[in-house]
């Protein structure tokens with residue numbers, strides 16, 4: 533039987549608590565229940581390389597202020613920081629429709645579980661996007677439904693609808709294949725994503 537690293541399991545426990553108590557939409561809650569049930573079975577640990585991009589310095593800035601966060605988010609961030617040195621931060625691959633001009637140097641994504649993550653698995657993708665201040669992330673879409681959990685706030689939108697401000701600790705649900713995007717203002721945007729693949 534595959535054993536999961538204790539620090540990764542601690543992070544997943546903290547993420548589950550925060551996500552499930554903060555998901556408001558029924559579709560999102562249903563998706564997250566399936567995701568965390570699936571994750572009860574570990575997948576083999578991948579020997580992925582790790583590394584940061586320059587924009588990742590904002591992580592330290594955000595982490596320096598977590599003592600003002602609600603307890604569950606503070607705990608989730610603490611557990612995330614423990615696994616973060618093992619993660620591989622990468623720029624987004626593919627189409628950049630709608631992105632701001634400063635996008636390429638001012639964002640980073642990392643997969644915690646899923647392709648290129650700490651567990652190479654196809655059933656769930658769990659990861660993070662970090663977007664520097666005043667950056668618009670491209671429009672994109674993917675077949676799996678997705679729930680964002682916002683740690684440092686920004687705006688989100690679907691299709692050509694109005695942008696929605698999502699506060700720290702709130703979730704935002706994207707149904708399968710919907711075109712969606714996010715953008716930051718004066719603060720860096722940090723958001724976890726959980727996709728039921």
Ligand SMILES: [Fe+2]
Pocket residue numbers: 672674678706712
């Ligand atoms: Fe997405």
